[in-house]
Amino acid sequence: AQSVTQLGSHVSVSEGALVLLRCNYSSSVPPYLFWYVQYPNQGLQLLLKYTTGATLVKGINGFEAEFKKSETSFHLTKPSAHMSDAAEYFCAVSAAGFQKLVFGTGTRLLVSP
Amino acid sequence: ETGVTQSPTHLIKTRGQQVTLRCSSQSGHNTVSWYQQALGQGPQFIFQYYREEENGRGNFPPRFSGLQFPNYSSELNVNALELDDSALYLCASSSGQMRVEGSNEQFFGPGTRLTVL
Numbered sequence: 001a002q003s004v005t006q007l008g009s010h011v012s013v014s015e016g017a018l019v020l021l022r023c024n025y026s027s028s029v030p031p032y033l034f035w036y037v038q039y040p041n042q043g044l045q046l047l048l049k050y051t052t053g054a055t056l057v058k059g060i061n062g063f064e065a066e067f068k069k070s071e072t073s074f075h076l077t078k079p080s081a082h083m084s085d086a087a088e089y090f091c092a093v094s095a096a097g098f099q100k101l102v103f104g105t106g107t108r109l110l111v112s113p
Numbered sequence: 114e115t116g117v118t119q120s121p122t123h124l125i126k127t128r129g130q131q132v133t134l135r136c137s138s139q140s141g142h143n144t145v146s147w148y149q150q151a152l153g154q155g156p157q158f159i160f161q162y163y164r165e166e167e168n169g170r171g172n173f174p175p176r177f178s179g180l181q182f183p184n185y186s187s188e189l190n191v192n193a194l195e196l197d198d199s200a201l202y203l204c205a206s207s208s209g210q211m212r213v214e215g216s217n218e219q220f221f222g223p224g225t226r227l228t229v230l
Binding site: 004036041042043044045046049090092099100101102103104105106 | 117144146148153154155156157158161169171203205207218219220221222223224
């Protein structure tokens with residue numbers, strides 16, 4: 001079985017500050033890990049994914065995440081927040097070779113001027 | 114390239130009614146997955162269709178059913194609606210089969226918001 005825990009339902013940062021959204025996963029098999037972003041009244045857009053290989057993954061809009069197997073974590077970071085980053089962010093896991101995504105409960109990122 | 118589209122955008126039903134939601138997959142994709150996203154929650158996997166066959170199912174009762182057509186578009190049907198079925202229903206398309214190419218990206222549609230009164 002697989003699961004994802006996202007710490008913090010809301011995260012507030014100032015524009016230009018570091019963004020850190022936390023995700024811990026549980027998986028009995030090698031995981032594939034994803035971060036999605038959801039803007040109001042829209043579907044999900046893939047930010048980045050980890051499958052195999054390099055553990056530091058770079059995505060769109062300046063986001064990146066690092067897969068740490070020893071910590072079962074896949075935290076999302078961005079060096080400098082922009083107002084347009086305000087949205088809901090979801091971490092998801094799937095078993096390698098399977099396409100069923102198991103999502104966390106999401107973290108709402110608030111960016112203040 | 115046309116993305117994933119869903120219809121209708123919004124829908125209001127009453128308890129006990131039946132509803133059909135529709136999804137057109139992205140060009141070149143043969144796999145459609147459906148997810149239910151309750152308010153304040155992450156999406157939950159309902160089922161997946163690959164080449165017109167159900168190819169995996171989440172923890173949802175049989176009153177949730179689906180179809181995939183030869184053009185790979187899909188329908189989600191929910192019978193005997195309950196209040197707890199109120200949610201955003203997301204469709205995602207991808208290429209490849211569930212147990213073969215797990216890294217294939219799933220492209221999500223904008224969703225259908227269902228309200229059950």
